[in-house]
Amino acid sequence: MGYKVAVIGATGNVGREILQTLFERNFPIDDIVALASERSVGREVSFGDKKILKVKDLAKFDFKGWDIALSSPGAKVSAIHSPRAAAAGCVVIDNTSHFRMEPDVPLVVPEVNPQAIAGYKKRGIIANPNCSTIQMVVALKPLHDLGKITRVVVSTYQSVSGGGKEAMDELFEQTRAIYVNDAITPQKFPKQIAFNVIPQIDVFMDDGSTKEEWKMTVETCKILDPDIAVHATCVRVPVFVSHSESINVEFARPVSVEAATEALRDAPGVVVLDTREPGGYATPIETTGDDPVFVSRIRKDPTVKNGLSFWCVADNLRKGAALNAVQIAEVLASDYLKK
Ligand code: 2RA
Numbered sequence: 105m106g107y108k109v110a111v112i113g114a115t116g117n118v119g120r121e122i123l124q125t126l127f128e129r130n131f132p133i134d135d136i137v138a139l140a141s142e143r144s145v146g147r148e149v150s151f152g153d154k155k156i157l158k159v160k161d162l163a164k165f166d167f168k169g170w171d172i173a174l175s176s177p178g179a180k181v182s183a184i185h186s187p188r189a190a191a192a193g194c195v196v197i198d199n200t201s202h203f204r205m206e207p208d209v210p211l212v213v214p215e216v217n218p219q220a221i222a223g224y225k226k227r228g229i230i231a232n233p234n235c236s237t238i239q240m241v242v243a244l245k246p247l248h249d250l251g252k253i254t255r256v257v258v259s260t261y262q263s264v265s266g267g268g269k270e271a272m273d274e275l276f277e278q279t280r281a282i283y284v285n286d287a288i289t290p291q292k293f294p295k296q297i298a299f300n301v302i303p304q305i306d307v308f309m310d311d312g313s314t315k316e317e318w319k320m321t322v323e324t325c326k327i328l329d330p331d332i333a334v335h336a337t338c339v340r341v342p343v344f345v346s347h348s349e350s351i352n353v354e355f356a357r358p359v360s361v362e363a364a365t366e367a368l369r370d371a372p373g374v375v376v377l378d379t380r381e382p383g384g385y386a387t388p389i390e391t392t393g394d395d396p397v398f399v400s401r402i403r404k405d406p407t408v409k410n411g412l413s414f415w416c417v418a419d420n421l422r423k424g425a426a427l428n429a430v431q432i433a434e435v436l437a438s439d440y441l442k443k
Contacts, residue, residue, distance in 0.1 A: 105132070105134065105443040106131075106132035106133045106134040106443065107131075107132060107133060107134060107171040107172055107437060107441070107443065108133075108134055108135045108136075108137075108169060108170045108171050108172075109126065109131070109133050109135070109136050109137075109170070109171065109172050109173070109174065109433075110136075110137050110139055110165070110167065110170050110172070110173040110174070110175075110189070110194065111123055111126075111136065111137070111138050111139065111173075111174050111175075112139045112140070112162055112173055112174070112175035112176065112177055112181075112182075112185065112189075113139075113140060113175060113176040113177035113178075113181075113199075114138035114139060114140050114144075114149050114157070114159055115138075115140045115144045115147055115149060115159060116140075116176060116177070116268060116269065117265055117268055117269050117272075117421055118176040118199055118421060118425040118426055119138075119140070119149070119176050120149060120150075121421045121422060121425065121426035121427075122174045122176065122425075122426040122429060122430065123136075123138070123149060123150065123151045123157075124150075124152075124426070125422065125426045125427050125430045126151070126174075126430055126433075127151055127152035129430060129434070131430060131433065131434065131437075132437065132443070136151060136157065137157070137160060137165070137170075138151075138157040138158070138159045138160065139159065139160050139161070139162040139165050140159045140160075140161075140162060140177070141161075141162060141163070141177070141181070142161050142163065144159045145159055145160060145161045146158060146159060147159045162177070162181070162185055163185075166192065167188065167189040167192035167193070167194040168192045168193065168194075169193075170189070170192070170193075170194040171194060171195065171441060172194065172195050172196075172197065172433050172436065172437070172441070173186075173189045173194050173195070173196045173197070174197050174199070174429050174430070174433060175189075175196055175197065175198045175199060175200070176198075176199035176200065176232075176425065176429075177200070178200065179200040179201050179202040180202075181200075182198050182200040182202045182203070183202045186198045186202070186203065186229050187227075187228075187229070189228075190227060190228025190229050191228070193228075194228070195224055195228055195229075195230070195436060195441065196228060196229045196230070197230050197232055197429045197432050197433055197436075198229055198230070198231050198232060199232040199425055199429055201234065201319065203227075203229050203231045204231040204233060204234070204319075204323060204326075205322055205323075205326065206227075206231075208223070208226040208227055209223070209226075209227055209229050209230070209231050210222075210223035210224060210230050210231065211230075211231045211233055211323060211326050211327055212230055212231070212232070212233075212327070212428075212432050213233060213238050213241050213242060213327055213428060214428070214431040214432060214434075214435055215242050215245060215371070215372045215373040216241050216242065216245045216327055216328060217327050217328070218435055220327075221432060221435050221436060221439070221440065222440070224436070224440070230432055230436070232425065232428055232429045232432065233323045233327060233428070234316070234319045234320070234323055234424075235262075235266055235347060235420040235421075235424025235425055236260050236262060236266075236316065236319070236320055236336075236338065236347055236349065236420075236424070237319060237320050237323040237324055237327070238418075238423060238424050238425075238428050239347060239349065239397045239416055239417075239418035239420075239423060239424055240256075240258060240320065240324065240349055240351060240416065241323075241324055241327050241328050242371070242373050242374060242397040242418075242423070243351065243368065243371075243374060243397055243399050243414070243416050244256065244324070244328060244332075244351075244353070245328065245371065246367040246368055246370065246371035246374070247353060247355075247359065247364055247367060247368070247412070248328060248329060248332075249367070250355075250359050250363060250364065250367045251355035251356060251357045251358070251359035251410065252355060252356040252357060253328075253329070253332050253353050253354070253355055253356075254331070254332065254333065254354050254355065254356050255332070255333045255334075255335075255353070255354040256324070256332060256333070256334045256335070256351060256352065256353055256354075257335045257336075257351075257352040258320060258334065258335070258336045258337070258349050258350065258351045258352070259336075259337045259338075259339065259349070259350045260305075260316075260320075260336065260337070260338045260339055260347060260348070260349045260350075261301075261339055261341045261343070261347065261348040261349070261350075262305060262316075262338060262339065262340050262341065262347045262348075262420070263341065263343040263344055263345050263346055263347055263388060263420060264293075264297060264340065264342070264343065264344060265344055265345045265420060265421055266305070266340075266347065266420050266424075267292055267293070267340070268292075270291075270292050271292045271293065271297075272344055274290075274291060274292045274293060274297060275297050275298055275342055275344065278290075278296060278297060278298035279298040279299075279342075281298075282298055282299065293340065297340060297342050298342055299342060300342065301339055301340065301341050301342070302339065302340040303337065303338075303339050304338075304340070305317075305338040305339070305340055306319075306338075313336075314338060316336075316338040317336040317337065317338050320334055320336040320338070321334040321335070321336060343388045344392075345388065345392040345419060345420065345421060346388030346389075346391050346392045346417055346418065346419050346420060347388075347417070347418060347420040347424060348387070348388055348415065348416070348417045349415070349416045349417075350413070350415055351413065351414055351415075351416055352405055352411065352412075352413045353411065353412050353413070353414075354405075354408050354409070354410060354411050355410040355411070355412070356410070357410060358410050359410060359412060361402055361403060361404055361412065364402055364412055364414075365378065365402050368399050368402070373395075373396055373397055373423070374396060374397050374398075374399055375396040375397070375398050375399070376398075376399050376400070376402070377398050377399070377400050378399070378400045378401060378402055384400070385400030385401055385415060386398035386399075386400045386415070386417040387417065388417055391417045391418060391419055392419050393419060393422070394419055394422070395419075395422055395423060395427055396418070396423070397416060397417075397418040397423055398416065398417045398418065399414055399415070399416050400414065400415045400416075400417070401413070401414055401415040402414045
């Protein structure tokens with residue numbers, strides 16, 4: 105016996121990846137529906153190799169009798185429809201930023217805080233964290249268990265797919281325009297993204313940081329430990345898929361490179377790729393389409409008392425979004441909504 109599953113925002117980058125991930129992981133499904141805004145109604149999306157789903161109108165959909173919704177439309181759409189689905193008895197795994205910091209909504213990365221899933225009973229909603237946070241906390245968790253992390257300084261190199269399909273099209277179009285000498289007018293990004301890097305993701309906050317940077321700080325504290333200080337600089341780079349991060353960690357206790365490497369090798373969801381020779385590290389190209397969080401370049405930071413630095417790469421559409429949401433659904437199904 106399986107579940108009745110709704111995928112909201114089914115035509116977007118993450119929605120399509122959720123459908124693919126549910127299929128690949130053989131999630132027990134009795135019925136599946138693809139939902140999106142009115143303008144996408146009737147469009148077709150694939151569920152696995154053989155099944156095509158015709159998109160239905162989210163605004164008119166009645167969630168009564170549906171078990172789980174995996175939702176990734178915009179935050180404003182989620183604000184309306186996630187509580188509506190939850191009120192009808194359908195547990196929502198919400199991939200937008202809207203509910204993440206609400207105290208009665210669990211924010212979950214299954215490798216880090218699966219116990220928090222139980223909190224879904226309060227609102228019927230579980231929030232999926234931001235992509236850049238997810239991959240970082242998967243790597244930080246075994247290190248925190250080892251030496252108690254006190255401070256993290258992270259710089260990100262985020263792919264354009266984090267900004268949606270239009271952002272990917274903009275990188276493609278700008279790259280083409282440069283080769284044929286056409287004019288470039290940035291639209292989705294604040295500056296030219298092709299052959300460039302942009303130190304701004306999301307809007308600016310009052311303190312000069314951006315909202316993406318703020319998310320990395322507050323979400324890490326909510327998921328992993330409220331006492332960890334996190335300072336982030338988030339940068340968009342002309343890469344289509346997979347985010348990279350340079351992460352510097354300070355511990356309460358000394359942690360050797362060997363112990364950190366061993367803990368990371370043993371950690372769920374982490375693959376260590378670190379041979380200290382040319383090419384002996386992960387890059388976005390070869391991690392795209394893969395599930396794990398890849399960790400490379402693990403080394404001592406001799407400028408602080410107990411410091412380590414490392415490099416971390418993951419497919420932002422999979423572990424950073426769809427896979428994490430499906431993993432939450434798997435725990436929900438096996439531990440809370442048994443059929
Ligand atoms: C980005 N983190 O990469 C965002 C997507 N959630 O733009």
